[in-house]
Amino acid sequence: MKITWLKWLLACFSGSTLLMHAGERPNIVFFFADDQAYDTIGCYGNPDVKTPNMDRIGRSGLIFDRHYNTTAICMASRANVMTGLLEYRTGCNFMHGPMARSIWNESYPLRLRRAGYRTAFGGKFGFGVLDDPRKGGGENTYDNLPVDDFDFWVGGIGQTSYDTSKNKYLAPYADRYPHSSRAYGAAGVDFIRESVKTDQPFNLTLFFKAPHRPTTPDPAFDDVYRDTTFRKLPNYGREAGEHLAPQHKLGRQYPRFEEWGYHTEETYQAALRTYNQQIYGIDVAVGMVLDELEAQGIADNTVIIYSSDNGFFNGSHGLGSKVLPYEEGSRVPLMIYDPRVPEAQRGRRTSAVSGNIDIAATIMDLAGVGGRSNLDGQSLMPIVRGEKKAVRETLPLIQVWGPAGTYALSVVTEQYKYIYWCYGEGMEPQEELFDIQFDPYEMRNLLQQPSEHPGLAIMRHHYDIELQKWRDKAVPFNNYQPFGTVFDRSVSWEKKKELLSRKK
Ligand SMILES: [Ca+2]
Structure with missing residues (x-):
């Protein structure tokens, strides 16, 4: 929120803790991609990609080089991120079941809302919330999405669609942005514009569908990678998987090396081109939100977090897609930019191990929400501020x-x-x-x-x-x-x- 000197003065004289806190507490924006590998962002060192807005976050903040999803698949990872709990405590994954409402009630969006934050969710929520998780199926439907638990909602059901018009909450943006990535950006901008009119700090959470399959890049960006030849990681190819445990070949990741076209030069380049074009669409949406924060004069009191729900094997070890615990499957980008941190502590990288369970703890810490000792996650803010080198020794x-x-x-x-x-x-x-x-x-x-x-x-x-x-x-x-x-x-x-x- 915007705090004017008049509100500040009023707060001092009235002793109103609500107003005081509103000014002190930062707004928090959390961007979460779906299936975005760690080496897909310019500031992470990939020279082939164009991600100027993600680079704005990384170069102004802290880049985490050893950030993992404690479960590397959409549904479970989203549950980890929302709650700060490991999968065996969220009880939530495909083939297992939805989340119990009692667990959801302690998620970061609900705790922040109870603490006075104005909250928004947009994108692929990815799991259902039920009073009794034994009764439910896996993915969410309009019936088991916690729409009313947010002040602003443009989330979709199940895997969601790249077609903006197919999400009934996002459909008003379909004429201008028929592809959902930029529609989420536009919705984020609208939420920010509404929020600055209130006295509350806000939390905007955007879970993009991109770059998850089915491959559907926004045609507006067809030219971005037209002439790019993408590099391959040093562990690319079937031969680079022969030393691994035989169990790694028993899932769908092994046939997908060929099914998804990573096995020939021509099809590899085509796959990487559309994959990175989808990430480019997220980058544009991120830019829309960052520009709006600046236009509203609140960028200096808004913390930005960027990450992805699982990694991606673009042919590493002869594999395609995600889930397995090797680096390309489980490790993802994480960047945190807190504009209040002194300049000397910004624009750094860290090799501290962090996990998706740490994101909820970090957001709650930023919002001043206590009662985090029951979480599996730890706040990463001591690393961001340069006070500690690490907050955990191990991560499962x-x-x-x-x-x-x-x-x-x-x-x-x-x-x-x-x-x-x-x-x-x-x-x-x-x-x-x-x-x-x-x-x-x-x-x-x-x-x-x-x-x-x-x-x-x-x-x-x-x-x-x-x-x-x-x-x-x-x-x-x-x-x-x-x-x-x-x-x-x-x-x-x-x-x-x-x-x-x-x-x-
Ligand atoms: Ca995913």
Whole structure:
């Protein structure tokens, strides 16, 4: 909100904490992309892409180089981000179930609204909210979206559509912006214009559909990458996956390397062109919002957060799409720009490990909302302000979606990633250990050498602690409790198989 000197003076004399707080508390804008890989933004170091507005955020703020989604798929990741809780505590993913209203009630948008923020949601919400999550299906419908929990709503159902007119809340923008990415930007601008007329600080959350499939770039930007030849990451191709655990080939990610055209030069370039064109559409929408904040004179009291719900394998290790715990699947961009932070602390990068569960904690911290000790996430603001180098030593990565062959629990630290693939049908359960600092493309499993790597004992220890937390805290519904045993390194596959078949 805009605070005038008159309001400030009034607040001082009346002792009104409401007005005082409104002025002190920042507005918070959170942009969230769908399936945007970490190397798709100019300020992250990719010379092939054009993302001037995302670069404005990164170059003025803090760029996180080791930010992960604790579950790397749309529905679960959105639930993590909203609540600051790990998947076994949100109880929410495809094939598991929707979110219980009691859990949703403690999400950041609701806590901020209760604390006096004006709140808006636009885009792909991605999960349903039900009083009893045992009764519901997976994705949300108009009936189980929490529309009334926001002051302004332009969210859509299920996977949403790139066709603006198909979202009944967004449809008024369809004539001017038939493609949804810029329509979300325009809706964000309208929400800002309404909010500055009030005495409340605001929180705008925009969950873009782009660059998720089906490939549907905005034709207005057909020229942007017409002449671009996109590079390939050093771990591109089938050969760069041969050293990995065989379980990684058991999901849909493996055939998608060919099905989605990453396997030939011509089809790879075509896939990357439309993928990045969709990201360009988000960038334009981000620019619309950033420009409006400046036009309204509130940019210096508005914090901007930008991230993505999961990563994307554009052919890395011979894979397509997401979900698996390797870097391209689980690691994404995160940029936080707080204009109130001193200039010397801005325009930096950090290698501190952070997770999608930290975003809710960060937003609540910015808004001055207490009671965060129950969250799995930590506020990242001490890193943004340069007060701390890190806020967590370890982060778990959860994968309990899709075929059982791809189930894995992993732990990352600033140095290592440890992956435990529990599946043992016709193969051995597998452990993998990567030194992410020296081998960020995961081309060398440190356990494929004659002597035991000293990092193994450290990471198994962290892993066992994470698994114990799962046993202690998993919700008693939507099939999360069996995984406390399924991911136990000492339990036989026969026993695990019995548990996995029983859940159905
Ligand atoms: Ca996604």
